[in-house]
Amino acid sequence: MTGPHFTGTTAVVTGIGACLPDRVLDNDDVIAAGDLRTTDEWIRTRTGIVHRRRVATGQSTGDLATAAGLAAVESDGGPPPDLLILATSTPDHPLPGTAPRIAHRLGLGPVPAFDLAAVCAGFPYALATATALLRGGLCRAPLVVAADTYSTIVDPTDRDTAALFGDGAAAVLLRPGPPEAPGAVVAVDLGTDGAGDRLITVPGGGSRHPRWERADPAEPYFRMRGREVYAHAVRRMVESSRTVLDRADWPAGSVRAFIGHQANQRILDAVAQRLGIDPKHCHGNIRELGNTAAASIPLVLADPTTQQALEPGLRCLLTAFGGGLAWGSVALNWPAAVPRRLPAVPELGQTPLSSTDLARSHTWTTSTGG
Numbered sequence: 125m126t127g128p129h130f131t132g133t134t135a136v137v138t139g140i141g142a143c144l145p146d147r148v149l150d151n152d153d154v155i156a157a158g159d160l161r162t163t164d165e166w167i168r169t170r171t172g173i174v175h176r177r178r179v180a181t182g183q184s185t186g187d188l189a190t191a192a193g194l195a196a197v198e199s200d201g202g203p204p205p206d207l208l209i210l211a212t213s214t215p216d217h218p219l220p221g222t223a224p225r226i227a228h229r230l231g232l233g234p235v236p237a238f239d240l241a242a243v244c245a246g247f248p249y250a251l252a253t254a255t256a257l258l259r260g261g262l263c264r265a266p267l268v269v270a271a272d273t274y275s276t277i278v279d280p281t282d283r284d285t286a287a288l289f290g291d292g293a294a295a296v297l298l299r300p301g302p303p304e305a306p307g308a309v310v311a312v313d314l315g316t317d318g319a320g321d322r323l324i325t326v327p328g329g330g331s332r333h334p335r336w337e338r339a340d341p342a343e344p345y346f347r348m349r350g351r352e353v354y355a356h357a358v359r360r361m362v363e364s365s366r367t368v369l370d371r372a373d374w375p376a377g378s379v380r381a382f383i384g385h386q387a388n389q390r391i392l393d394a395v396a397q398r399l400g401i402d403p404k405h406c407h408g409n410i411r412e413l414g415n416t417a418a419a420s421i422p423l424v425l426a427d428p429t430t431q432q433a434l435e436p437g438l439r440c441l442l443t444a445f446g447g448g449l450a451w452g453s454v455a456l457n458w459p460a461a462v463p464r465r466l467p468a469v470p471e472l473g474q475t476p477l478s479s480t481d482l483a484r485s486h487t488w489t490t491s492t493g494g
Contacts, residue, residue, distance in 0.1 A: 130303050130310060135255040135266070137307035137456070138202065139297030140463040141195025142426035143188045143271075144413070145177045154287045158280035167287045172389025176290030176414030178275045179468075186216040187468040188293035189271035190229045192419075195464035196267060196295035197230070205230075205267035205297060208237040209254055211246030211418040213447070214272045215239055218329070226269065229471065236263070243324065244385050244446025245314075246270055246418030248454050251442075252312040254298055269295040272417035277326055279345040288387075289346075290414035293468075294422030296461075306436035307459035311371035313364045314452040320356060323349045324447030357391050357445040362398045364453040365443045372455035376400045378439050381430070381458055385444035386410040386420035395443065407433065417446070426463040436460035 149157075151164040151174060167173055179188070189210055197204065208230075210223035227237040242249040247270040254266035271293030280286050303310050328343025329335050335344065361384060369376055382401045384392045386408050396406050407430045409423060416423055421442050424430055434440075436458055443453040 130259070133259060133300045134303050135251075135258045135298040135309045136301035136305050137296045137459040138299045138461055139196040139198070139200025140295070140422070140426050140459065140461045141192045141197070141199055142292070142294040142423055142463060142465045143191035143195065143468050144292045144465070145179045145183065145188070145468065147178045147180060148175055149178055150175050151287060158282070158286045160281070160283050160286060162283055162287070170390070171288060172410050173287060173414045175412050177292055179273050179291045182470060183468060184216045184471075185212055185214050185271045185273045185293070186222045186226055187470055188273065188291065189222065189269045189295070190226050191466040191468045192271060192293035192295040193226060193230055193267055193269045195466040196297045199461055199464040200297040200299075202299070203265060204232055205265045206235050207254070207257065207263035207266040208232065208235060209250045209266065209268050210237070210239050211242065211250040211268070211270040212239060212272055213241055213243045213246070213417065214274060214276055242418075242446060242450045242452070243448060244387065244415070244417050244420070245444040245448070245450040245452045246446070247421045248312065248442060248444050248452030249314060249450070251296070251309065251454055252314055252452065255309045255312065258298060258300055264300060266298050267295060268298065269293065270418040270422050272419055274346065274415070274417055277344070277346045282345065282347075284350055285346055285348055288415045290416050292413060292416040292419045292423055294419050294426050296422060296425070304457070306457050307461060308457045310455040310457060311368050312452065312454050313368040313371065315360070315364060315450070317449045320449040321447070323353050323356065323449065354388070354391060356449060357387065358394045358398070360449070360451040361385075361395045361443045361445050361453070364451050365395070365399055365441055368453040368455050369441065374439055374455060379441045380405050380438040381434050381440035382406045383408065383421055383424045383440065383442050385446070386413065386424065387415050387445070401441075420444075425459070426465065431463060434458045
């Protein structure tokens with residue numbers, strides 16, 4: 125995984141699915157909810173964010189992830205997945221993992237299923253893991269789902285984070301194929317720096333600081349030191365992108381789709397500029413969806429505006445940075461898969477879902493970015 129680009133068989137994206145909550149909040153809604161000392165103009169100019177989606181009461185990460193996974197399966201239309209990886213830092217429960225329950229709800233049977241925690245770098249990590257497992261012969265059709273509901277861990281009164289995050293889920297189904305195929309994973313790069321683990325964190329709730337022994341009400345909430353994160357994010361995503369482009373033997377000027385983790389528009393612009401990628405080849409949804417954490421990159425893959433702008437087989441660079449600190453990049457041929465979107469439904473009873481359990485009434489719209 126850390127050597128040159130893949131030869132022989134690799135993982136190919138053959139299905140793409142997405143799920144977004146119905147509830148839309150603009151900047152003024154978020155400001156009012158947390159009594160934040162900021163303005164709509166400040167949020168727009170500093171982050172690029174105008175709207176974001178939020179789950180309804182009782183709606184979970186697993187609900188969004190199940191719908192996104194089913195949408196990817198339907199987009200592919202072939203035999204069902206034989207492995208499921210869920211990239212998330214907001215699981216339904218501290219334990220067990222959320223992925224096995226999603227596999228059950230999708231009716232996949234006793235397939236391997238596990239959660240992967242790499243925060244906002246979760247999708248590149250999960251995509252690289254699925255590719256390695258496929259290339260190693262452990263699976264033939266891995267389903268990678270990235271889903272987060274940061275509204276459940278963000279302090280609504282925290283001016284530094286309250287306006288940044290939205291909820292959402294997206295998924296890709298992979299099958300074996302040649303590296304030159306549309307949708308093929310051509311090369312990957314992953315890295316971490318644990319010395320910066322406190323820059324992006326939820327301090328309480330784990331074995332280091334169990335909830336029962338903490339009196340500080342701030343402990344369960346997500347915290348981020350934004351200025352320090354900015355510098356790390358730009359540097360690491362640029363370095364990782366250059367590494368993966370070298371491994372793929374792709375000049376930066378040949379990239380026709382640059383999709384970075386949708387954390388902050390200024391970060392995205394800085395990374396693209398340092399890589400020498402023309403702005404017309406940069407794609408994103410941060411304006412309408414905010415930072416959807418692990419789901420942000422695959423939600424851009426599923427976005428209709430991006431789909432309409434690109435032809436299958438074009439060179440695509442994915443790069444992300446998140447807590448850990450962790451980062452990852454993927455060189456991907458633009459997929460030929462046609463994305464599907466399904467609405468989330470709450471978990472009801474013990475019966476696995478089928479496609480008829482999810483209404484088809486929700487459609488993508490350009491105005492909402494999803």
